Amino acid sequence: MLRLRVNGETYETLTESNETLLEILRERLGLTGTKHGCELGECGACTVLLDGTPVLACLVLPDQIDDAEVTTVEGLADGSVLHPLQEAFMALGASQCGYCTAGMLLSAKALLDEQPDPTREEIRAALAGNVCRCTGYASIVDAVALAAKAPKGAR
Amino acid sequence: MSTSREWVGRRLGTVPGGGEDGDGAFQVVGKAMPRVDAVSKVTGATVYADDLSFPGTLHCVLLRSPLPHARIRCIDVQEAAGLPDVVAVLTGAAMPTRFGVSPSSEEEQALAADKVRYVGEPVAAVAARDEATAREACKMIQVDYELLEPVTSIDQALEVPMDEPIHAASKDGNVHRLASLEFGDVDEGFAASDHVREDVFFYEGSNHLAMEEHSATAIFSDGQLTVWSSTQSPHSVHRALSSVLGLPMRRVRVVATPHGGGFGGKVDPCSHEIVVAKLAMITGRPVKCTLTREEVFYNHRGRHPVLMWVRTGVTQDGRIRAMHFRTALDGGAHASLGAATTYYTGALQPATYDLPAYRFEGCRVFTNKAPCGPKRGHGTPQPRFALELHLDKLAEDLGMDPVELRRRNYVRPNSRTVNGLRITSCAIEKVTDEVLAASGFSRRERRDGHGQGFAVSAYLCGAGTPMYLNRMPHSEVSLKVDRGGVTVFCGATDIGQGSDTVLATLVAEELGLERGDVRLVTGDTGLTPVDLGSYSSRVTFMAGNAAIEAARKMRATLVAAAAEHSGSRPAEMTVAGGKIGPLSFEQAVAAAEERYGTLGSVGSYAPPPSISASKYRGSAVGPSPAFSYSAAVVDLDADRVSGEVRVNKVWIAHDIGRALNPVLVRGQVEGGVYMGLGEALMEAQAYRNGLLHHPSVLEYKTPLSSDMPEIEQLLVEQPDPEGPYGAKEVGQGPLLPVVPAVVSAIHDALGVWVDEVPVTPEKILRALDAHAKGSDPRTGPRSFPEIPYPPCEKVALPDAASATL
Ligand code: FES
Ligand code: FES
Numbered sequence: 001m002l003r004l005r006v007n008g009e010t011y012e013t014l015t016e017s018n019e020t021l022l023e024i025l026r027e028r029l030g031l032t033g034t035k036h037g038c039e040l041g042e043c044g045a046c047t048v049l050l051d052g053t054p055v056l057a058c059l060v061l062p063d064q065i066d067d068a069e070v071t072t073v074e075g076l077a078d079g080s081v082l083h084p085l086q087e088a089f090m091a092l093g094a095s096q097c098g099y100c101t102a103g104m105l106l107s108a109k110a111l112l113d114e115q116p117d118p119t120r121e122e123i124r125a126a127l128a129g130n131v132c133r134c135t136g137y138a139s140i141v142d143a144v145a146l147a148a149k150a151p152k153g154a155r
Numbered sequence: 156m157s158t159s160r161e162w163v164g165r166r167l168g169t170v171p172g173g174g175e176d177g178d179g180a181f182q183v184v185g186k187a188m189p190r191v192d193a194v195s196k197v198t199g200a201t202v203y204a205d206d207l208s209f210p211g212t213l214h215c216v217l218l219r220s221p222l223p224h225a226r227i228r229c230i231d232v233q234e235a236a237g238l239p240d241v242v243a244v245l246t247g248a249a250m251p252t253r254f255g256v257s258p259s260s261e262e263e264q265a266l267a268a269d270k271v272r273y274v275g276e277p278v279a280a281v282a283a284r285d286e287a288t289a290r291e292a293c294k295m296i297q298v299d300y301e302l303l304e305p306v307t308s309i310d311q312a313l314e315v316p317m318d319e320p321i322h323a324a325s326k327d328g329n330v331h332r333l334a335s336l337e338f339g340d341v342d343e344g345f346a347a348s349d350h351v352r353e354d355v356f357f358y359e360g361s362n363h364l365a366m367e368e369h370s371a372t373a374i375f376s377d378g379q380l381t382v383w384s385s386t387q388s389p390h391s392v393h394r395a396l397s398s399v400l401g402l403p404m405r406r407v408r409v410v411a412t413p414h415g416g417g418f419g420g421k422v423d424p425c426s427h428e429i430v431v432a433k434l435a436m437i438t439g440r441p442v443k444c445t446l447t448r449e450e451v452f453y454n455h456r457g458r459h460p461v462l463m464w465v466r467t468g469v470t471q472d473g474r475i476r477a478m479h480f481r482t483a484l485d486g487g488a489h490a491s492l493g494a495a496t497t498y499y500t501g502a503l504q505p506a507t508y509d510l511p512a513y514r515f516e517g518c519r520v521f522t523n524k525a526p527c528g529p530k531r532g533h534g535t536p537q538p539r540f541a542l543e544l545h546l547d548k549l550a551e552d553l554g555m556d557p558v559e560l561r562r563r564n565y566v567r568p569n570s571r572t573v574n575g576l577r578i579t580s581c582a583i584e585k586v587t588d589e590v591l592a593a594s595g596f597s598r599r600e601r602r603d604g605h606g607q608g609f610a611v612s613a614y615l616c617g618a619g620t621p622m623y624l625n626r627m628p629h630s631e632v633s634l635k636v637d638r639g640g641v642t643v644f645c646g647a648t649d650i651g652q653g654s655d656t657v658l659a660t661l662v663a664e665e666l667g668l669e670r671g672d673v674r675l676v677t678g679d680t681g682l683t684p685v686d687l688g689s690y691s692s693r694v695t696f697m698a699g700n701a702a703i704e705a706a707r708k709m710r711a712t713l714v715a716a717a718a719e720h721s722g723s724r725p726a727e728m729t730v731a732g733g734k735i736g737p738l739s740f741e742q743a744v745a746a747a748e749e750r751y752g753t754l755g756s757v758g759s760y761a762p763p764p765s766i767s768a769s770k771y772r773g774s775a776v777g778p779s780p781a782f783s784y785s786a787a788v789v790d791l792d793a794d795r796v797s798g799e800v801r802v803n804k805v806w807i808a809h810d811i812g813r814a815l816n817p818v819l820v821r822g823q824v825e826g827g828v829y830m831g832l833g834e835a836l837m838e839a840q841a842y843r844n845g846l847l848h849h850p851s852v853l854e855y856k857t858p859l860s861s862d863m864p865e866i867e868q869l870l871v872e873q874p875d876p877e878g879p880y881g882a883k884e885v886g887q888g889p890l891l892p893v894v895p896a897v898v899s900a901i902h903d904a905l906g907v908w909v910d911e912v913p914v915t916p917e918k919i920l921r922a923l924d925a926h927a928k929g930s931d932p933r934t935g936p937r938s939f940p941e942i943p944y945p946p947c948e949k950v951a952l953p954d955a956a957s958a959t960l
Contacts, residue, residue, distance in 0.1 A: 002221050014526055022238070026206075032199070032203075033200070033201070033208035034199070035366070035367070036368070037366040037367070037368065037447070037852065038853075039447070040851060042448075042852035043448075043852045045366055053231055073198065074199050076197075077198055082194070089193075090189040090190075090193035090196075090197055093190065093818040093821060093822040095190075096199075096651040096652070096822050096826065097194040097366070097367070097416040097650065098201055098413070099203065099365075099366040100366050100414055101196055102199050109670075114333075116246065123860075125861055127859075128858070128859045128860050129859075130598075131364075131852060131857065133418065133826075133857070134363055134651050134942040135822055135825060135826055136825035136826045136829025136830075136863060136866065137859075137860040137863045138825045138866050139821065139822055139825065140860065141863075
């Protein structure tokens, strides 16, 4: 029995030892907001935060997450109030098909938590592990820069 | 959810053409606003195909061929079928009917039965309680193959096959399709030219790499089949399922799920969609199949590798007198849309430049590689690349400015091309002016290792002819309005480009509502009237016009009822801000329901016949209700020692007609530029002996956020007379000029030509090396193969009456 906290809620679930966090989230917990584009650690679509650090959920195994705090895209908004990153992604069209969005948002959140006022180069570098085929990254980088300007307390 | 905090709202003004108020003439059209499904997308609530689950679902895994070319002697599934928790095992024998994306391409089988033609071709399928078991069972299936010599190149495909042709029906080795067309007198044009030049180019194939891997789930119950799939064309899947499974179309429903990216890779009906349906019929349970990334590379349908030869005659003042263009496409193992792709490699040259005489010869061959098909720009990025560089070289020969040479040959608005295409709105001059002014191209800094390149292009706003030839509408919309609200039903499929947002915007504008007041049911063949699919940049133009027609009829009904109700004249009624004349929208609807009963309206769109003036083999490819024009300047640094290229900035001007929503338009332009840079500099679906080099995201190189230059975009808004509110396409056009502009800029920087994309440091160094040794300073193909093109069909020039529009 695996015990983990996801977005502030505690879950207990059966797992196989070779089951990935991605599979646990999507298939055991029904949290399908986290996506997959390769399941080999190559695309970034499955990025979630593990105790605040971005990880590729498709590479994380149960023994790494026992009692850990996982943040997924479903946990970004505060109730009905969206996170500034979500607001900025919407406003600037940084989510087109939306398939990379969950991973992008969490990589960006980890960056802003660490570095509240990043340069564009820092933003580009922080997102370099997340592949997006729709946007050309321009609106995504703009959105992260915009979210960084949100009044403190909004995130 | 709160959606528009002030600090965000203010920033919308930074979107080109945007600003909070947009164009004052309209209520929602032209305003920079988030897409209508934005909240679901940023909260993870959107349910994509693989996110769906139904109770009791079986998981399906396909067994794929490990060989590029082999006969199947027999398949033994006994052991696999006996594995606990395996519910069904399927082979091709159960589905002999051949299918394809268009009637001329119906040669694929959902599971190969007689032979395999590429590594990764599906040969059997297992449905089991879980995916791991299905995978395990697949390994137990014994396929007895008889090896055949694989055909892996265009040259080899043109030879007599060692063992047998890939498809028994192919003539001339493994030739799939030949095209030979002549418009005007080409020989005479060359004879009248002062200068004639020939060049050869190669454009490598590439994959779409949509982030979402294909996925489909099928349920068969009460004699009805329903398939949910991440498809770009539920209509095509509908047709294929009906024909292969022997079910009438009225018993099949295909639902296009919210889409994780297509770019053309999800236009063809796919094996797994048919297999899950068959398995659902056999087992009576829901069956799901999600491809792995590696399988997506095998399913492919990506950009065709194309070898091109072009010969152009010009007068001393730079006027083109004749052009002869030859293409050879490496189609991979199946037809897909390849016949159309072949014609597309020749169709749009005259839509950009006014060619008085034009000969096009195209050839597509089959090879034992994953099937190529449509990818963003469908068959036109390759000839665009060749044509633009060829014109640069011609300008150099003539000692003429390359932009000036192009300008002297630009097509004109409201004209007819030599191959019969109708050109209406055309901002080719304006996009050129804008991109030159913004980039300072003609005053660019000239120093070794730094360069700029310019190119221009044209693209369709929807294919003028449906894949299944008929005279029915290409897009249909029905609108339901009652006291419960407003619902738009349309087969259009939102693949991330924002077609749902476009539909909501247009209907809201017409009915005086906000976009959020409009409920959307789209991409569902069971519920929505037909739309042919999200390909050829057709949706805004076609579904948009259909939606406007339906909404205007509804508007007239509501206005009439409201006028009668309030005792005023319909002409006095304004429809805006949730009101119809003096009545609220709800009151007007109630009045109309009382007066007329159930309220419904329909609209449809088919392109006018005048878009094409000539009839010839292949004349279905090219005509479009409108063409968009794009121009790009690329600024880069190229290193003489390492061969590395660093793109600094891209300026892109696009002839959008009208930007219905600048946020969406911006996204399409930037996405197109990005994909163009990828194809210019790194993307390649490359093979060795029929084996794919790079079937993974890591190995298949694409530009990352850290590689992307600044993009400055300039939207040219000259409304098209037939577009919805004047809008034209944006999904594909902006990719096109980027690729040649990159290569032209490399030449500007280093003085060498790389006539082959992707441009790698190694290719640059080889060209520099050749330059240093005093030989031809270029890398690229040296020759074009001998191809058994048939004699050209001589097509009469469009008559004078239709030539003046
Ligand atoms: S799915 Fe985890 S990195 Fe691609
Ligand atoms: S928005 Fe489609 S992959 Fe990023």
